[in-house]
Amino acid sequence: MGDAPVIRVRGLVTRFGPQTIHDGLDLDVERGEVLGVVGGSGTGKSVLLKEILGLIQPAAGTIELLGHDIAGLDRAERTALQARTGVLFQNGALFSSMTVAENVMLPLKEHTALPPALIAEVARVKIAMAGLPPDAGTKHPAQLSGGMIKRAGLARALALDPDILFLDEPTAGLDPIGAAAFDALIQGLQRSLGLTVFMVTHDLDSLTSICDRIAVLVDKTIRVGTLAQHLADPHPWIHEYFHGPRGRAALDAKERNAALRHAKG
């Protein structure tokens, strides 16, 4: 694969009626990185995610996923590409008529020719890797808590061992302990599976703790950089975002953790 970016967006323009959401947006996501995407309400974070996933057609611009322009794909190529991406939607989007195990098994059944017994075993491993107890597999989504639904959604997103994992506000609606655990889970899986993670989030702790780079949607385009670069950015929204009370708290926590780790060894 070389060093070509796994996601490459060029000159993206998005319009809803008279309203322009993105205007000439460029974005590269490198293999193996965790990119956090932030932005105010209505700046088109989720829209960008949906465009990269091919759920919405942009008004102009190109989007390349793993080296393929997603606009020019035929059905088979699109399916093959979709098998290499995993998506965790904001509310899990688990199929409510199926159990958790069936949800995880569905992509394996559709996209592979594995024997059913092996599919069931692989699903069990994925459910365990997502940090769910073994008996969660037989439950229906309605019987799960919010955090467990997210974990189950993550297990389904990872079913086919994707190259890229898309997360839409993964820690929204979780308590701080659950959110931190989920961050750690994502980071652990990202390292062990070698995932590229594209994460839309508003959780400043996630941004500071697990994201390699941060993309900020401002002024209808996007500014990508490390946390340190954004901290030095004079743009008023970015400054407010990272230097506001919540931003400061998250940064302080990060520094404290780093100091602790340093002290320990």
Next chain:
Amino acid sequence: MAPGAWRCAVMPSMGLTIGVCSATFRTAPFGVRERAAEPVAGILAETGASDRAWIDSGPDDGGWRIGAAGRWTLDAAGPASAALDAAPRPGRGAAVRLDMARVEALDTVGAYLLGRLAERLTVEGHAVAVVGLRPEHAALFGAVRDAGKAPPRPVQREHRPIVDMVVRTGETTVGAVKEALDLVGFLGLVTVTFLRLILRPSRLRLTSVLFHIEQTGLNALPILGLLSFLIGVVLAFQGADQLKRFGAELYVVNLLGISVLREIGILMTAIIVAGRSGSAFTAQIGTMKVNQEVDAIGTMGLDPVELLVVPRALALMITLPLLAFYADVMGLFGGAVMAYATLDITFGQFIRQLHSAVGINTVIAGLIKAPVFALVIAMVGCYEGLKVSGSAESVGIMTTKAVVEGIFLVIVIDAVFSVLFSFLGV
């Protein structure tokens, strides 16, 4: 490779399994298979090296060595799993080295298969050492091994067909009785709310009522009109066919008048409205329930029954008699058109005959049922909507239930009315 080793390649593209490979080995004493010729290597050359996983297994300086190589990924997993199951087992108690140095690519499934192999060998009493694991694979292999350790809990329920059937029958029966009781309870609740609103009419949501009148009444006119017209046509045609034999063609008007005005007009209307609006009520309220809107109404000190159920019930009780009258007219019109076309009965004759055939009490006997049907349809629709819990699937189930129960109750109550009218001599 050590002498006496066993080797198998797995090529997903060819679907090649161990069956092909193992055919060239013959079993030797001590459970060790001796290597025969090298046909495996020949097959390997054909497929190219892009997409294959392979494993060799054999004794190796005092212990046993299992070497995994190639691409252990999802694509190769099916055949690879079969190959692993068929691979020769080391002798009793031998120390096993699982050599993964030549694994080029590893994903969760591959790691799981190799981890499962190591786990099984450990259980069989071998000391298993995983060696040569590449650093980039180590984390994955470790994570999957940890995850795979949680023992699968076989959830196997005993299958008892007859007992299960009895149990299900019992559950359904009890469920139906409970449902009927709940529905009666809900009727009481709605009635009480109605009465409260009569005492304080300012609390009635007039806008909501008018909105639902438009939705359930005005918007139903085209489909209801067309269907009633066609029913009138069909009735007149079939009636005329029979009555012609007795030279009593004119009595087709009596037939039409009685059947449409007393039964068919109102019944058709009620069934169409149950399908159209009863289901809509369930879906609307059910979706609100899923979105916790109903809970929100409750926490704001508002009454869901007053806010959601009463306007719908009231709207339907206003529209259904009007719709039924409209269906009566359209049905008679359809019959009149057919009578004119096939029997040469003019519209003037038709109306004169209709006058002599049916009195106003026939019309009233039909229309008096309309508000009752309306209440039943709205009640069932709203009740099932409020019973929706949690998921999108539940909305679908409850909507189906509302339509089936609505139509069922309409027909049952129609039968009750018929008995009642015959007692009263209407």
